[in-house]
Amino acid sequence: MMNRVCIDTESYSSEQLDEIENSIRKELVHEGLTENVIQNRLFALCMESPLRLLACLEIIRKGGGSLLLIHADTPHQTCLELARESGCHYLLFNGEKVSLQGKNLYRDSSLVQFSSGTTGKPKQIVRSWENIRREIFNYNKLLSAEEDEAPIILVPATHSFGLIAGIMTAFERGATPHIVINRNPKFYMKIIGGYQKHIVYGVPFQFHLMHALAPHFVFNRLLSSGAPLQERLFRDLEQNGSGIMQQYGCTECGCISLSLFPEGPNDNGRPLEHFTIETSTSASEPTEIIAKTDRSIVHTRDLGYFSDKGSLFVLNRLDDLINVSGQKVIPSEVEEVISRLEGIKETVVYGARHTIWGECVGALIVSEKQYDVAAVKNHCMKHLPAYKIPAKIRFVEEIPKTEKGKISRSLIKSLENQNTQKNGGRE
């Protein structure tokens, strides 16, 4: 399935990709991972190199195995824990193989991801390749992109948006995806500027940066997802002639809807053909978006409505999930890590307001032992990928509770965000 691919300044022909795939396959066989072993087993993958990631993905998919993709900058120990808890048989961490005691066999070759569930631990979502193939097909039908429109992927290849919508749909329609891992926004623009026709896959924060650096830079087409673009940014890009597109989805479903000509930041267009969407038809009374297919019903926990023109508008969430520029963080997961520090009596993690990326992770901590902010961050760094580490930490005597004495993240969120505003945006 892999044709050509570009990564940063390197370009790989399909022959080169075959060669890389073959050499990694040999490596795996040498490690004892023959096709027989791969079949029906679950592999956790954490890789810096997207090339290696894609090659392993191909090998395991072809071998009838299943995959759990872990965000590239997750620490080794955390990968191990995640892989164990998920019942993986193996962890492939860059070039290293770790054998684990996987329990269940996966008869359908699948992609396993963590959902941004609401409470407790992240939930495992299993999507068969069959299901993903249908998404790819219907996505391309709606996108109707030309082969010579270069998809430029600025988002991680471990998430559905980058992997399925960005990379796999490109392979399917014969386009060459250009994956950018370098994080210099000026480098992004150099790459984008190198293609007359492009579709840039990114999150609002990245478009914000590029627009700040070069307000006159025109995107032939940009595809934003994960969180709504800021109203101002949306209008500015619209005015400078950029072609804005937006898509909406979740881990359970992949891409749900796609808008080629959105009216505003919340307009996510028409649902993909295999979905029936249930939600409100009134902008003033949005309700939960429920995505149905012939095989499943997913309650997205997002509020939305259909416009008169049949476009799906997506608003805020029903729960406490924190949206850090499109990457979702479950508060309890961060709370659990903070609580491992000695002397922590209580901690609540919530979505703190951030001027640029909308939300960041905030934490209130009651501790018997004296810590400074850096110590807590350092501790979190050892267990969590960067985007989950609290950006705003405050030590308090007591966590504010509701009248009934319960913890309410939305209460804390509004209290804390009021505080920040009062102090002129500074802590």
Place this chain on the structure above:
Amino acid sequence: MNRTEIVEGLKKIINENLELEVPSDFSENLRTWEDLGVDSIMAMQLIVYIEEDFSIEVPEDEIAENVFDTVGSLADFIEKLQQASA
């Protein structure tokens, strides 16, 4: 712009634009990630502010990771770019 002004400028950006707490004894030895809490997303944003505030042009090429190690290494990076554009 001398070295002290550059470090002062960085302190201002990190405090006011990135909204992070900075110690009163802000120095070149501070590590951006461990001591100041500048993560990889913020590092990207830092590039935008560095261009604006120091009136320099950050190159379009890959930036070596160690540029972001400490306040001092960032100041080196800015100094070099200022010399290049002078």
